Structures are given as C-alpha cells and as structure tokens.
Amino acid sequence: MTARSTALRLILGSALAAVAAFSAPTFSKDVAPVFNRHCVECHRPGSVAPMSLLDYKSARPWAKAIRDAVISRKMPPWFADPAHGSFSNDPRLSKTELDTVRAWVEAGAKEGDPRDLPPAPKFVEGWQLGKPDIVVDIGVDHNVTLGEDAYEHFTVPTNFTEGRWIRAAEIKPGNRAVVHHVHVLLVHEDPARMQAASTLNAPGLPKFLVSEGKLTRIRADAPVVNDACAVNAPDLPFLRGFQEGGLAAFLPGRPPDVFPDGTAKWIPPGAKLEFVVHYARVAGKPQTDRTSVGFFLAPGPPEVVLGRMDLRNFFMQIPAGAASHEVKRCYTFEKDTFLLSFTPHMHYRGKDITYELIRADGKREVLLSVPRYDFNWQLVYRNRDPVLAEKGSTLIVTAHYDNSPNNRANPDPSAAVRWGDKSEEEMMTSWIEYLDAAKVRQSGRFQTSRASK
Ligand code: HEC
Incomplete structure (x- = not known):
C-alpha cells in the first residue's frame, strides 16, 4: 500500500466519520419526537x-x-x-422511527443541541379527557381491606331526572396505589335487562357460584365445558348468546372509553351505577379510595347506539400442569352487526387468544390474533374499519392457557384452575363493542370498503 493511498484513505475515513457524526441522530432533534409520540404518555x-x-x-x-x-x-x-386485522390504536413504531432510535443508540446516544428539542408535550393531570360534564363517585371514602385482594361493589344513584346520552366515560381511580381495575355497570330497574347486564345477576348462574369474602368463583363441582362451541355443550347459562357489557372500564394500559363519532350510550332517568372495583393486595398503612366516573354528554341522540357484547366461558377448567389448554366460546350473529373493537381478558395463565369469523358462505377470517397474551397489559384492539359480521356468521374465540411451570407468571402449576375473580384463578372473557348494521346503514356512517362489502 503506498503512502499516498494510505493518506487518501485516512482523509476519506475521517471525512466519513465526520459525515457520520454530523448525521448521527441526536436526542434533541430526532429521538425526542419519537419518544413524545410513542413513549412518554407512560414514561x-x-x-x-x-x-x-x-x-x-x-x-x-x-x-x-x-x-x-x-x-x-x-x-x-x-x-x-x-398478520391479521388492522387497528386504529396500534402504537408500534414505524420502520423509520425504529431505525432512528437504533442509530441513535449505536452512535453513542448523543444529546445534540437542546435548541432542537420539540415543544414539551402537555399532559392534563386528573381527567385525561378534560373536565367531564357529570361526575359520579362511589359515595364513600372506602377503607381498603389490608392484606388481601378484594372486589368491592358500590351501587350509587346518578340522580338523573332525565335520561342522558353519553359520548365518553372516563373512570378516575381515587387512589392509584390500590385500585387495580374498575368496571362501571348500569343497574337496570327492569329485572330482565339487569340480569343481562350484570354477571352476578345472570339467571341460572348464581347456583354455580360461591363467594369467599369479597371474591366470587365458580363451584368446584360445576360442570366442565372447555369447548363451548361444541354442538353438544350442555345448556348452561351464558355459553350461548352474550351478556350486554358495562358502561366503562379502567384497566392497566387501557385508554378511557371514548365512543366512536355518531354513537353514544344511554343512561336512563333515575339510573343507578354499579362500580366494581378490584383493590390489589395492600400492605402497610391503611388506605382509602374514592373512585369516580366522569361522563361526557353527547350533543343529542346518536345515529346508532353503541353496544358491548361480553362473551365468557364460565365453565372452563385448566388441568394441573397443562402447557397449552384450549378453551373456546362462540357466538352466531342473529343480525348483521359491525364489530368495532376487541378486549380479551384472561389472568396469569392466559397464553394466547384468537378471534375468527366464519362467514355465512363458509369463509374463515382471523380478525385478531394475540399470540403472546400478557396479563399486565389489558389492551383494547380497535378495528381500523368496523368489521361486518353478517347474520348467520359465527365468531369463534379460542384461548390457550399455560398452567405449566414454564410459565413464569404461573402462581401454582399443581392446581387445576377454574373461573374466579382472583388473579390466581382464571377467566375467559371478551368484550366486543358493536353496532347494529341496519342502523349504521340508515345513518350512512362507516361506508368504508371493508365495512360495506
Ligand atoms: C402504555 C405504557 C407504555 C408505553 C406507551 C411505553 N412503555 Fe416502556 N414500559 C412501560 C412499563 C409499565 C414498563 C415497566 C414494566 C415492563 O417492563 O413491562 C416499561 C418498561 C420499559 C423499559 C424497560 C424494559 C426492560 O427490559 O426492563 C424500556 C427500555 C422501555 N419501557 C422503553 C420504552 C420506549 C422506548 C417506549 C416508546 C417507544 C415505551 N417504552 C413505551 C410502559 C410503557
């Protein structure tokens, strides 16, 4: 190698290094905008x-x-x-954003010029959606039971003298250190609707349930049905049809319930609300909580009423040590229905869950697949375009549970596990927000290619 070419290479080399240093992403200019978009809401x-x-x-x-x-x-x-579905709340980084973060770290994670920083994002403390029109709380400063998990039920009046259409509902935990999650249900005066709305009041179900302290679970001797889709499944409560879901929920990682444009939920005059609050195990000094829900009023009656279909299989049983135990639940649509979102819910042994639709013409389509379920994240998956499930089509929910010692979250692989409130027991629940397709067609909403096909 000649002295000249070495010199040239040195010059070229340092020029390249200079270019690299010049163009290496910096925190201030390149990375902060990515973090602001995708991370800082939690971080x-x-x-x-x-x-x-x-x-x-x-x-x-x-x-x-x-x-x-x-x-x-x-x-x-x-x-x-x-590979399946397309979701409007998908928070994943784009390829370019991912490459920027990677290049930033690999070039030494430089700060850059603080003057390049984007404006600091603004956060609302308290209510995430801004000031609600109406706030209803649990009615007491509740003393949280020390040393154990508890599901507390609070039934409170709304004192609404007239019915209200709501476009959003945000639950605000009174004490974040102890509130794990919260459901707010509408208590119907009409007993038939009430039975459909609340799990505890499901007709036929109570005889299969036992309560221990503040927690409920299925009786050990209740019939076992893992495949509720099988034609010969006995006619047990809630293995067919669906339960109408609650008004709003607060779960780890779940944003407040904001209903799609043109839709709303109805709260009748004189309605009562039932708060179901899961208080996590509390150690140390006594704590109190006063959780509330904020309602945001719709300008008037909606074009379409938003519904929530809750599908559960109360009668599952996971054998001790089973590494991939299958539990199924199906629903056959009685009318054309638009599906807006899916929220799967299982506990520590939940492994994966899939939502498939078998259309009336026999075509099978995966609407959502969650290959690695994680109990710590109770996410909602909102369909980018509402999915039309025609009358006669069947939704099949298939979940697997890992009750083996290889599941690091598993509290006890030696136990056969059934339905129960406690995180150490299991659930198989899906909430599906839906709209009556006939009403949607009348309203002219959602005329996207997918929804109108
Ligand atoms: C919805 C809330 C949320 C969002 C959004 C979020 N994080 Fe996190 N992140 C968490 C929580 C909670 C933890 C701690 C528990 C865990 O590791 O799961 C965490 C942990 C981490 C960790 C530690 C991981 C480890 O292996 O210990 C890193 C690094 C991280 N986040 C980076 C990011 C970056 C970068 C983004 C954006 C691109 C981001 N997070 C977006 C909630 C979030």
Missing part, C-alpha cells in the same frame, strides 16, 4: 412506567435497554399479530 414522572423518557438526562442511562425494547417490539406494549 413520565407519576405515570405507570419506571423511568421518564421526557428529557435526555433521564433517558440516556436506558439507551441500550431502549434499543432492545424497541427492536424486540416489547415497547410500546402491543400484542396483536400484524
């Missing part, structure tokens, strides 16, 4: 994640972990298999 002081990604100083020590978490798609949390 900021006082929110759910362990560290803040709002500023360089807090983010820098995490650079390598951040690279790994975005490359492996562990963050932001999202569990739908991208």
Whole structure:
C-alpha cells in the first residue's frame, strides 16, 4: 500500500466519520419526537412506567435497554399479530422511527443541541379527557381491606331526572396505589335487562357460584365445558348468546372509553351505577379510595347506539400442569352487526387468544390474533374499519392457557384452575363493542370498503 493511498484513505475515513457524526441522530432533534409520540404518555414522572423518557438526562442511562425494547417490539406494549386485522390504536413504531432510535443508540446516544428539542408535550393531570360534564363517585371514602385482594361493589344513584346520552366515560381511580381495575355497570330497574347486564345477576348462574369474602368463583363441582362451541355443550347459562357489557372500564394500559363519532350510550332517568372495583393486595398503612366516573354528554341522540357484547366461558377448567389448554366460546350473529373493537381478558395463565369469523358462505377470517397474551397489559384492539359480521356468521374465540411451570407468571402449576375473580384463578372473557348494521346503514356512517362489502 503506498503512502499516498494510505493518506487518501485516512482523509476519506475521517471525512466519513465526520459525515457520520454530523448525521448521527441526536436526542434533541430526532429521538425526542419519537419518544413524545410513542413513549412518554407512560414514561413520565407519576405515570405507570419506571423511568421518564421526557428529557435526555433521564433517558440516556436506558439507551441500550431502549434499543432492545424497541427492536424486540416489547415497547410500546402491543400484542396483536400484524398478520391479521388492522387497528386504529396500534402504537408500534414505524420502520423509520425504529431505525432512528437504533442509530441513535449505536452512535453513542448523543444529546445534540437542546435548541432542537420539540415543544414539551402537555399532559392534563386528573381527567385525561378534560373536565367531564357529570361526575359520579362511589359515595364513600372506602377503607381498603389490608392484606388481601378484594372486589368491592358500590351501587350509587346518578340522580338523573332525565335520561342522558353519553359520548365518553372516563373512570378516575381515587387512589392509584390500590385500585387495580374498575368496571362501571348500569343497574337496570327492569329485572330482565339487569340480569343481562350484570354477571352476578345472570339467571341460572348464581347456583354455580360461591363467594369467599369479597371474591366470587365458580363451584368446584360445576360442570366442565372447555369447548363451548361444541354442538353438544350442555345448556348452561351464558355459553350461548352474550351478556350486554358495562358502561366503562379502567384497566392497566387501557385508554378511557371514548365512543366512536355518531354513537353514544344511554343512561336512563333515575339510573343507578354499579362500580366494581378490584383493590390489589395492600400492605402497610391503611388506605382509602374514592373512585369516580366522569361522563361526557353527547350533543343529542346518536345515529346508532353503541353496544358491548361480553362473551365468557364460565365453565372452563385448566388441568394441573397443562402447557397449552384450549378453551373456546362462540357466538352466531342473529343480525348483521359491525364489530368495532376487541378486549380479551384472561389472568396469569392466559397464553394466547384468537378471534375468527366464519362467514355465512363458509369463509374463515382471523380478525385478531394475540399470540403472546400478557396479563399486565389489558389492551383494547380497535378495528381500523368496523368489521361486518353478517347474520348467520359465527365468531369463534379460542384461548390457550399455560398452567405449566414454564410459565413464569404461573402462581401454582399443581392446581387445576377454574373461573374466579382472583388473579390466581382464571377467566375467559371478551368484550366486543358493536353496532347494529341496519342502523349504521340508515345513518350512512362507516361506508368504508371493508365495512360495506
Ligand atoms: C402504555 C405504557 C407504555 C408505553 C406507551 C411505553 N412503555 Fe416502556 N414500559 C412501560 C412499563 C409499565 C414498563 C415497566 C414494566 C415492563 O417492563 O413491562 C416499561 C418498561 C420499559 C423499559 C424497560 C424494559 C426492560 O427490559 O426492563 C424500556 C427500555 C422501555 N419501557 C422503553 C420504552 C420506549 C422506548 C417506549 C416508546 C417507544 C415505551 N417504552 C413505551 C410502559 C410503557
């Protein structure tokens, strides 16, 4: 190699290095906008994640972990298999965003010029949706039972003298340290509708349930049905049809319930609300909680009333040690229905869950597949376009549970597990927001290619 070519290479080399240094992404200019879009809602002081990604100083020590978490798609949390369905709340980084974060870390995670920083995102403390029109709380400063999980039920009047259409409902835990999750249900005066609305009042179900303290579970000697789709499944309560779901829910990772444009839910005059609050095990000093729900009024009657279909299989049983135990639940549509979103719910042994539709013409379509379910994240998957399930088509929900010692979240592989409130027991629940397709057609909404086919 000649002296000349070496010199040339040196010059070229340093020029390349200079270009690289010049174009290497910086926190201020390139990475902060990505974090602001995808991360800081959770990664900021006082929110759910362990560290803040709002500023360089807090983010820098995490650079390598951040690279790994975005490359492996562990963050932001999202569990739908991208091969199926398309979801409007999919938070995943684009390829370009992912490459930016990776290049930033690999070039030394530099700060860059703080003057390049985008404006700091604004967060509303308290209500995420802004000030509600009406707030109803649980009615007491509840003393949380120390040392155990508890499901508390609070039934409170709304004192509504006239019925109200609501376009959104946000639940605000009174004490985030103890409130794990919350459901708000409408208590119907009409007993038939009440029975359909509340799990505890499901006709025929109570005789299969036992209560222990503040928790309910299925009796050990209740019939076992893992495949509720099998034609010969006995006629047990709620293995057919569906239960009409609650008004609103607060779950880890779930945004407040904002109903799609043109839809609303109805709260009749004189209605009562039932709050079901799951208080996580509390150690140490006594704590109180006063959880509330904020309602946002719709401007008037909606074009279409939003419904929530809850599908459950109360009669499942997972054998001790089973590594991939299958549980199924089906529903055959009695009229054309638009499906807006899916929220799967299982506990620690939940492994995967799939939603398939068999159309009237026999075509089978996977609407959502969650190949690795994670109890810590109770996500909602909102269909980008509403999915039309024609009358006569069947939704098949198939879940698998891992009750083996290989499941690190498994509290006890030696136990056969049945339905119960406790996280150590199991559930198989799906909430599906839906609209009556005939009403949607009248309203002229959702005339997308997928929805109108
Ligand atoms: C919906 C809330 C949420 C969002 C959005 C989110 N995170 Fe997280 N993140 C968490 C929580 C909670 C934890 C701690 C528990 C865990 O690791 O699951 C965490 C943990 C992490 C960790 C530590 C992982 C480990 O292996 O210990 C990293 C790194 C991280 N997040 C980076 C990010 C980045 C980068 C983004 C955006 C691209 C992001 N997160 C988006 C909630 C979130």
